[in-house]
Amino acid sequence: STMAAEEPNLKRKLAKLFEASLKATVPNVPDVEPLVAACTAKFGDYQCNNAMGLWAQIKGKETEFRGPPSIGQAIMRNLPQSEMLESCSVAGPGFVNVKLSNSWIAKSVQKMLIEGIDTWAPQLPIKRAVVDFSSPNIAKEMHVGHLRSTIIGDTLARMLEFSHVEVLRRNHVGDWGTQFGMLIEFLFETVPNWEDGKEIAIGDLQAFYKASRERFKNDPDFKERAQKAVVRLQGGEPNYHRAWVQICEISRKEFQRIYRRLGVHLEEKGESFYNPYIPEVLKELTGKNLIEDSEGARVIFMEGFNIPLMVVKSDGGYNYASTDLAALWYRLNEEKAEWIIYVTDVGQQQHFHMVFKAANRAGWLPDDDKSYPKASHVGFGLVLGEDGKRFRTRDTEVVPLVDLLDEAKSRSKAALIERGKNVEWTEEELVQTAEAVGYGAVKYADLKNNRTTNYTFSFDQMLNDKGNTAVYLLYAHARICSIIRKSGKDIEGLKNTGEIVLAHADERALGLHLLQFSEIVEEACTNLLPNVLCEYLYHLSECFTKFYSNCQVVGSAEETSRLLLCEATAIVMRKCFYLLGIVPVFKI
Numbered sequence: 111s112t113m114a115a116e117e118p119n120l121k122r123k124l125a126k127l128f129e130a131s132l133k134a135t136v137p138n139v140p141d142v143e144p145l146v147a148a149c150t151a152k153f154g155d156y157q158c159n160n161a162m163g164l165w166a167q168i169k170g171k172e173t174e175f176r177g178p179p180s181i182g183q184a185i186m187r188n189l190p191q192s193e194m195l196e197s198c199s200v201a202g203p204g205f206v207n208v209k210l211s212n213s214w215i216a217k218s219v220q221k222m223l224i225e226g227i228d229t230w231a232p233q234l235p236i237k238r239a240v241v242d243f244s245s246p247n248i249a250k251e252m253h254v255g256h257l258r259s260t261i262i263g264d265t266l267a268r269m270l271e272f273s274h275v276e277v278l279r280r281n282h283v284g285d286w287g288t289q290f291g292m293l294i295e296f297l298f299e300t301v302p303n304w305e306d307g308k309e310i311a312i313g314d315l316q317a318f319y320k321a322s323r324e325r326f327k328n329d330p331d332f333k334e335r336a337q338k339a340v341v342r343l344q345g346g347e348p349n350y351h352r353a354w355v356q357i358c359e360i361s362r363k364e365f366q367r368i369y370r371r372l373g374v375h376l377e378e379k380g381e382s383f384y385n386p387y388i389p390e391v392l393k394e395l396t397g398k399n400l401i402e403d404s405e406g407a408r409v410i411f412m413e414g415f416n417i418p419l420m421v422v423k424s425d426g427g428y429n430y431a432s433t434d435l436a437a438l439w440y441r442l443n444e445e446k447a448e449w450i451i452y453v454t455d456v457g458q459q460q461h462f463h464m465v466f467k468a469a470n471r472a473g474w475l476p477d478d479d480k481s482y483p484k485a486s487h488v489g490f491g492l493v494l495g496e497d498g499k500r501f502r503t504r505d506t507e508v509v510p511l512v513d514l515l516d517e518a519k520s521r522s523k524a525a526l527i528e529r530g531k532n533v534e535w536t537e538e539e540l541v542q543t544a545e546a547v548g549y550g551a552v553k554y555a556d557l558k559n560n561r562t563t564n565y566t567f568s569f570d571q572m573l574n575d576k577g578n579t580a581v582y583l584l585y586a587h588a589r590i591c592s593i594i595r596k597s598g599k600d601i602e603g604l605k606n607t608g609e610i611v612l613a614h615a616d617e618r619a620l621g622l623h624l625l626q627f628s629e630i631v632e633e634a635c636t637n638l639l640p641n642v643l644c645e646y647l648y649h650l651s652e653c654f655t656k657f658y659s660n661c662q663v664v665g666s667a668e669e670t671s672r673l674l675l676c677e678a679t680a681i682v683m684r685k686c687f688y689l690l691g692i693v694p695v696f697k698i
């Protein structure tokens with residue numbers, strides 16, 4: 111539509127009112143940014159915290175004010191009239207507290223019910239982003255680190271997409287290392303009929319990888335052939351190229367099994383894709399005097415780092431960093447992405463910060479990290495086992511992800527049968543629900559933590575139906591849906607004919623929390639912190655529980671209004687689930 115959508119972010123809406131007030135209050139101080147925050151105290155819903163800072167700026171000069179409280183009073187007086195506001199007060203050293211009007215909150219929630227939750231999508235200043243996530247390595251195992259990247263990256267992509275940003279979901283698979291020489295030679299040697307395309311012949315690709323590495327280590331002839339094979343592959347020899355394609359294809363199918371289960375969509379542009387761009391990009395950086403020789407290699411020295419970024423190895427080959435520089439160039443110039451987001455473990459932080467710094471010195475990225483285009487590294491911590499050590503099973507080095515997802519599913523299936531003794535399941539329903547709950551539990555257990563910290567992987571914890579778990583939240587949502595269903599009312603009709611009234615304190619608290627959805631998604635998305643959305647969702651379920659235990663819904667005089675609140679809660683919960691990549695269930 112041509113009409114600009116209404117600003118859905120409550121905090122920013124209030125900031126606009128305060129901005130007007132600040133202009134009137136201190137006309138001589140230019141561009142005061144309103145500092146608005148949700149209140150934790152009982153004084154109001156939001157507060158404006160500009161008075162103290164302003165006093166520091168203007169005291170000593172000729173002014174009508176006697177201190178922060180009198181500035182606060184003036185800010186309050188100068189607030190424009192608005193139907194949003196119920197009352198306003200000044201507390202302590204000049205905090206200006208506002209209380210939102212009940213009827214405005216009610217009206218806003220009802221408007222969402224009628225016009226849809228998409229009207230609450232954040233409005234971001236960019237059109238296109240790249241999210242580089244998952245990105246496992248061909249022929250190597252996809253481990254829990256890649257699982258974290260997949261889960262976190264998918265959520266960030268979903269939040270951006272919801273906010274009307276076009277997201278290029280990039281799987282930057284490692285498909286171009288020196289390991290391919292070894293793999294191809296080993297393929298030629300051990301799978302004579304490899305060209306039939308019977309990938310079954312390789313069977314377990316990881317075992318194949320290990321066996322070929324053994325051979326590489328122990329047989330000097332093989333090693334030499336393998337090293338030559340890399341050159342022949344990179345030179346484009348058809349046989350070698352076909353073998354490479356085959357090996358990648360097998361890995362790809364493995365990865366795809368995981369993505370399908372998790373409901374994650376990715377578009378592969380592996381390292382090999384950027385290879386042809388590397389020479390030009392390095393030429394440009396050389397032209398800008400960024401690259402120098404160091405012990406036969408080509409490197410970029412940068413302030414603030416103890417080591418240089420190597421971009422050409424001493425044997426003349428390219429590496430991870432040269433590929434990432436070319437990829438960044440491509441994303442900025444060819445794909446015209448304004449925000450490029452990389453999701454990997456924190457161990458790669460230095461690598462990315464060096465790549466960004468190089469891009470910044472080349473003039474590709476602006477100096478400050480407030481303006482666009484922008485590159486961000488989203489680092490995450492380790493997954494730990496219950497013994498507090500790096501997560502692994504008894505005999506293998508890493509946990510195969512398929513096994514892990516299988517176990518989540520079978521455990522949640524067992525729990526569903528156990529818990530829902532009187533629920534009639536068809537086998538299909540049971541399997542679908544077990545998957546939704548099991549995979550949802552794995553995702554939520556990961557996302558609810560601040561991503562930079564390590565977290566402990568525990569099936570018992572994540573599948574618990576009490577506490578801050580996906581299981582608990584999925585149940586809470588299903589219960590709300592059943593309240594509405596059992597009321598026998600036509601909820602769609604009521605959205606237009608009924609009216610929400612927020613008379614009880616718990617109704618109001620729920621309504622206000624619903625209204626904060628937009629600012630929370632915006633915060634989670636712009637700060638790249640999915641746990642912020644998880645906290646919101648959990649708190650929403652708490653608000654609902656409080657409301658539901660203190661306010662009778664079905665059969666009360668307020669039934670219509672309260673059913674509408676139930677419906678709004680269910681809608682917002684479902685959108686949270688969606689953004690977290692969790693599939694809601696209705697029967698449990």
Ligand code: ARG
Binds near residue numbers: 245282284454
């Ligand atoms: N393949 C890498 C790994 O497994 C992650 C790639 C991340 N993305 C990038 N553009 N470097 O650690």
